[in-house]
Amino acid sequence: MVTNPPELLSTTDVGRLAGYSPQQVRDLERLGVLPPASRAPNGYRRYGARHVVAARAYRALAAAIGPVAARTLLPALAEGPVDAAAARIDELHGDLALERRRVHEALRALDTVLIEAAEDFDDRDAMTIGELAQALGVRASALRHWEREGLVRTTRSGGSGGSGARSYGALAVTEARIAAALRAGGYGIPAIRSILQEVRAHGNRGDAQRILQQRLADLTRRSVALLAAAGLLHELLESMPPWPHGE
Numbered sequence: 001m002v003t004n005p006p007e008l009l010s011t012t013d014v015g016r017l018a019g020y021s022p023q024q025v026r027d028l029e030r031l032g033v034l035p036p037a038s039r040a041p042n043g044y045r046r047y048g049a050r051h052v053v054a055a056r057a058y059r060a061l062a063a064a065i066g067p068v069a070a071r072t073l074l075p076a077l078a079e080g081p082v083d084a085a086a087a088r089i090d091e092l093h094g095d096l097a098l099e100r101r102r103v104h105e106a107l108r109a110l111d112t113v114l115i116e117a118a119e120d121f122d123d124r125d126a127m128t129i130g131e132l133a134q135a136l137g138v139r140a141s142a143l144r145h146w147e148r149e150g151l152v153r154t155t156r157s158g159g160s161g162g163s164g165a166r167s168y169g170a171l172a173v174t175e176a177r178i179a180a181a182l183r184a185g186g187y188g189i190p191a192i193r194s195i196l197q198e199v200r201a202h203g204n205r206g207d208a209q210r211i212l213q214q215r216l217a218d219l220t221r222r223s224v225a226l227l228a229a230a231g232l233l234h235e236l237l238e239s240m241p242p243w244p245h246g247e
Contacts, residue, residue, distance in 0.1 A: 009047040018055035025055065032075050033058050053236045054078070060229035064222045065092060074233075082237050089230050096226065099186055100219050106185030107212050110178065127168040136180045143176060149189050151179045151196055175199075178208055185212050 011022040020028070026045075028034045034054050037045040054074070062070040077085040133140040146152045147166075152175045154166045168176065175196055182192045191211075198207045 009051065011045050011047070014047045014051050014055060017052045019059060020055060028055060028058065031071055033071055035078075050236065053232055057229055057232035057236055060225050060232060063225035064096075064229055065226070077233060078236055085233060085237055089226070089233065092226055093223070096219055096223050100216065100223075103185045103212055103215050103219065106181040107209065107216075109181035109184065110209050110212065112177075127173060129166045129168070132168045132173065132176055136176060138180055146176065146179050146189075149193060151189070151192055152176045182208060182212070185215060187211075 009017075011025050014020070015022045015025045018025070025034070029037060034051050037047050037051065040046050058070055058074050061074055065073070073088070077088060127135070129140045129143055133143055143152065147154055152172050154168055154172050178196060178199065179192050182195065195208050195211060
């Protein structure tokens with residue numbers, strides 16, 4: 001990382017120092033992520049140290065929260081007071097911490113699922129929808145929705161095609177618990193359906209654990225990127241005046 005780049009940098013210089021192509025630098029300026037560049041007598045853009053810091057801050061922030069959100073947030077942070085920027089960064093760290101807690105809770109729930117799934121299940125222990133909803137801490141309507149989405153397969157009283165009360169046996173309980181754990185970890189219905197299809201096809205319930213572990217690794221990467229972004233934002237806010245728009 002090059003520190004204190006000189007003034008009067010070219011588009012290529014800023015891209016090299018920040019890890020972008022010249023076209024990406026021009027795009028970031030057009031989108032308002034970078035402050036407007038001055039123009040040399042020959043019409044070429046001329047950038048300075050603050051442009052490099054802003055480009056690096058955007059790169060780190062995009063890695064932490066995604067490029068679309070970062071494009072909106074970075075100019076707002078740079079134009080506002082320092083305390084507002086600090087509060088917003090704190091909120092982003094809090095969001096990541098909350099998501100990490102949810103994934104850890106989902107992993108603990110999955111550990112319990114895998115242990116109990118290996119135990120003998122007596123058909124007489126089958127659960128009603130109300131009992132299972134209470135055990136999982138979800139609403140009965142959620143279980144019905146999961147069934148419609150193909151996440152949980154239940155049996156009905158009245159035989160094949162029966163329309164009676166739902167009954168959740170060993171397999172259905174396991175599927176519902178995996179779905180609940182993954183939902184707690186932040187996964188959507190399509191992703192959970194894909195995981196359960198793998199579980200049904202190969203009997204490998206560890207796939208769900210592996211995916212949650214990958215999510216934890218991604219959260220760690222995003223947290224580190226947000227720390228880097230916070231440092232660069234501090235440099236931008238403390239050392240540079242807010243940039244004008246519409247020049």
